[in-house]
Amino acid sequence: RVVVGTKVDQNHVNWVTAYNMLTGIRFTVSRTNAKMDRDLTDADFDAKHKFSFDMYVPEDFSFAGNELTPSAKYDFKFKDYAPWVFRHLRSIFGLDPADYLVSLTSKYILSELGSPGKSGSFFYFSRDYKYIIKTIHHGEHKFLRKILKNYYDHVQENPNTLLSQFYGLHRVKIPYGRKIHFVVMNNLFPPHRDIHRTFDLKGSTIGRDFKEEGLEENPRATLKDLNWLRRDQHLEFGPAKKKAFVEQMQRDVKLLQKLHIMDYSMLIGIHDLGKGNEENLRDKTLQVFQPGGEAGDAQPNMLTRTPSKLESARKAKELRQMIKTQKPVPMDQTATKMPDELEGQQKNNYFYVDDGGFRATHEDDTPGEEIYYLGIIDCLTHYNLIKRIEHRWKGLTNEESQISAIPPERYGDRFLKFISSVTKTREAAEREKAEESAH
Template sequence: MSEVKSKIKRVSALKQRGKVLRDTNPLLAVFQWGCNHMMNEAELVSDQPLILDRDFKAFSKVQVHNQYYNEQELPNKFKVKEYCPVVFKSLRHRFGEDPADYLTSICDGQIYGGKSTGKGGGDIYYTHDHRLVIKTLAKEEVASFHHTFKQYYSYIVECDGDTLLARYLGMYRITVHEKETYMVVMNSIRPVGIPTHRLYDLKGSKVDRKASDKERAKDLPCLKDIDFEEAQERLYLGGDTETFKETLKRDVQFLEKHNLMDYSLLVAIHDCNEQTPGEIDRDVDVYHVGPHAKDLKADPKRLYFIGIIDVLTVYSTRKRAAHAAKTAKHGARAEISTVKPDQYAKRLLEFVSSMLA
């Protein structure tokens, strides 16, 4: 009997999730399976002290083919690819996203959502607890994401989490029935357990920036710049105003520097007047609403949860083409939303300044 030399690595491991979504949507079932698989793998990988260049080119792919087995739960054949697993593991750690919580949100319940009504074209999903947002991306958006991901990571490290930028937690490609779907997971800006009474997606543009009647008919419509002005909405940040403006400015400068645009400032407003008294202990809850929310408590009547979303779209050929088309339609000086990154940044900052009380 020959001896085999071995080292046994001991790490504290995630508990295997005991649930699999049996969804009418195989994409979501495989997404859940894949996140569980990849997270379990990630737990077994030794932590490395430094993120290297190659970690941004890294991936982990798994391909499953079951015959006459587990057919009720999952498609017979599927693939899951996780991009940059070590970088995302580090990001989750920096954002204080516990691996077990991540899996609980994704795997322990139904995923809601689907076709987006926005012009981006991607679908938007929410985990059962509304803690995480999952967006589908077009292939060129994924390329753009990779183009900027390293800078994004460096920026997050630099500002040590003090940023309004969207918190990216994982990026996957799911292949079911030969169809590839790219999915990115983010923290939701809206806090768990504190109702949102009004929701705005703001870009600083007036062109086409009004929620449709269909959108407005929803329980919580996603309103836009013109709606914000018409409602004479203001953000009352009190003593936090300057900090907020500085953070926002730094974030927007980062985005501008890296040729990024088309992002939005998402503002979720909780109206304390509409709150059942005693439901929220503001001194406690508000400062525990999740790492992503910029919570500001100057306004005695409202709580604001603010973040910059859709930040990793590079100003590309496609954008330039859209810009040319819109300029032709609305005239060169019209306040259209499709402009260059520097103009885009400036316009958003100006608009936000004007909306602060």
């Protein structure tokens, strides 16, 4: 999102890592794209290629938090996994190869969304906010490689899948540093529209409450199941859209159950068409940090830093200008037709067809007042991994550990049941309420 995250520039502690990630992606993706397309073989799913890079650091170069001798050479190693599979995946997801490279390899690098989850993963947005780089644990990495064929087949059979779209799997290693595994995936949220409320839903109530005190100060907080229920929120899809949505979710969850995956969630960003798009410029609650500090002044925890208000406003304006100079984006009324003006955006997926999202509908299937940007995220947690982690947590009472580590089959059923049950039109919700109070 426009105002979320910290720009990763030369003064950022993770600049080298981010730079190496992008350099590696640029090199490996171009390398594969340069070849003639061909069908996949079984070996493509296991393929891995290792590369060594020399990075030259100029004399006058310095950046925060790192003791770099000028003029030294910094080498890094880069590993590219299943490049042909991901090339095909990108094509299935409707990505333009050139566009992908441009987004991920601009000089003005990325912005970092700190570590929004508990897992310790880092998130980086491409400069145009279309893509997210998420660092993943070795276990998740191994698991993705293991299930890649299943994932690929599923995506091929389900062009409208709600699952996270994976575009690349790589590893970077700096000398004496640790190995960092990461995936490139779709940013569910659009660069050009404010998201007025964000929810991360699992269908569980345990620990699924975000403290709402002071929420105004943090309008981009990700709320959870209990907040959703308390607000009596719904995914307002009329009959046609609800059917499509629930059926796709069922197919996606079936795969996750089969692969013994759990702990995933439905990420939902709500854009309120009534509120429009100006909020984040007026947002008085943005945390401010002082840019222009000395190099070396970087805080060890960059996660607490957000861009200054001025910087954010400028960036937002820039981006909006950029979007304006592209063609205007019409809101498609029927929503089943593809908007043909949304350049570089998903055109393949039914759920991302309304300006990158999925618009609410009324009972008669006429368009509603909100656009939902949604998808199933964090789907690389294998059941065994969860159990192992919980075993380490000796402090947990039996009851608690049972609740959180419910088996994948039940996890999926509960997830489906919850999300389906909150998918209803405003009219239906009001009717149900009236009926309830009548009894």
